[in-house]
Amino acid sequence: MLIKKERPLHSRAGALVRLATARVHAQVADGGRLPLRELLSPLYTQALHSQRLRADALSVWESQGETVWLPRFRFHTPQASKERHKVGIFAGIHGDEPAGILGLMDFIQELDEMPEIGRHFELYLYPVCNPGGYLAGTRVSPSGKDLNREFWRGSAQKEVQLLERELLSRQFDGIISLHSDDTSPGFYGFARGAVLSRQLLAPALSAAEQAQPRDTRPFIDGFRAVNGMVHDSYDGILCAAPTQIPQPFELILESPALAPLANQRNAFRLALKAILQEYSPFIAYGANL
Numbered sequence: 001m002l003i004k005k006e007r008p009l010h011s012r013a014g015a016l017v018r019l020a021t022a023r024v025h026a027q028v029a030d031g032g033r034l035p036l037r038e039l040l041s042p043l044y045t046q047a048l049h050s051q052r053l054r055a056d057a058l059s060v061w062e063s064q065g066e067t068v069w070l071p072r073f074r075f076h077t078p079q080a081s082k083e084r085h086k087v088g089i090f091a092g093i094h095g096d097e098p099a100g101i102l103g104l105m106d107f108i109q110e111l112d113e114m115p116e117i118g119r120h121f122e123l124y125l126y127p128v129c130n131p132g133g134y135l136a137g138t139r140v141s142p143s144g145k146d147l148n149r150e151f152w153r154g155s156a157q158k159e160v161q162l163l164e165r166e167l168l169s170r171q172f173d174g175i176i177s178l179h180s181d182d183t184s185p186g187f188y189g190f191a192r193g194a195v196l197s198r199q200l201l202a203p204a205l206s207a208a209e210q211a212q213p214r215d216t217r218p219f220i221d222g223f224r225a226v227n228g229m230v231h232d233s234y235d236g237i238l239c240a241a242p243t244q245i246p247q248p249f250e251l252i253l254e255s256p257a258l259a260p261l262a263n264q265r266n267a268f269r270l271a272l273k274a275i276l277q278e279y280s281p282f283i284a285y286g287a288n289l
Helices: 011-029 041-049 098-113 131-136 158-170 196-208 261-287
Strands: 053-063 066-076 085-090 121-126 174-181 188-193 223-226 249-256
Touching: 011 041, 011 098, 011 261, 041 053, 041 066, 041 098, 053 131, 053 158, 066 098, 066 131, 066 158, 085 158, 085 261, 098 121, 098 174, 098 249, 098 261, 121 158, 174 261, 188 196, 196 249, 196 261, 249 261
Parallel strands: 085 121, 085 174, 174 249
Antiparallel strands: 053 066, 066 121, 188 249
16 A cells, blocks of 8 residues: 655754754743743744644643643654554653753654655654643652652642553553653663563664763763663652553653753754654554564
C-alpha cells in the first residue's frame, strides 16, 4: 500500500511559530517567568496551523489566586494501516526546570517540519506538569510537595492524580521525562522498564553530545552510572503504573541546569529526535515478525 507523502508545516506558519519561540527563549533566558499561555505560545501557535498538533488540558483550577491548567498536546501524522506507537513526553514536573519545556517545544516544531520522523508515532506531550510550581519558580508544587516523589503512592496532589489517570488510560508504549540537574556537569539519563530502554538511551546521549558534554562520573545523583547511563532511580517518580503489562520503555533525560539554556534546549531536541529514529527500526522489525 502506498503511503501518502507527509507535507511539512507551511512555511508561513513555521515562521510564526519560530517568531513566538524566539520571543519565549529570549525572555526565559533573561530569567523571565512568563504566564503559562505566553510560555506555551509557540505550541499554541503551532496547533492553530498544524494538521498534526492538537491542544487541550487535563484540568483547569485555581492556585494561589491564579488560574492554572495542566496542558496536554497530541501530535500524530496520518498513517496507512500500521498501528501508531504511543509515547508520552513529560516536562516541567519540577517548576524551576524550564530547559525541558523549551526543548520539548523545539523538538515538536522540528517534527512538524520533518513529519516523516514521527510517522509511526502518536505523541502525547505534557510540557508543564507542575504549573503552580513553574509560576512560583520553585521545584515543588504550591503545596510544598516534590511531585516527582508522589506517584503510585495514593497522593492527594491534584497534578499527580491527573497524570496517573493519563498513564493508566493511555497505556503508553514509551515514557520520556525531561529534567535538569543543578549538581551535574553534563547531560545524562536514566533507563527504566523494558530492555529497550537501555538500547534507546545510548543513542540519545550520543546525539545530545552535539550540544552538551556528557556526565561521565561513576556516581550520579547517588546512583552508580556507566558513561552517563543510570539504571536505578528514586521511588515515587513519574512512571508507568506498576500494573501495566507489558511495561513500556522509560527514559529520564537530565541536562546540566547551570549550562547555557540554549545548549540544554538543543540537547533535549537532539536526544528526543534520536529516540524516535532509533525506535523506528524496532517498529519495522516487529511488524515483520
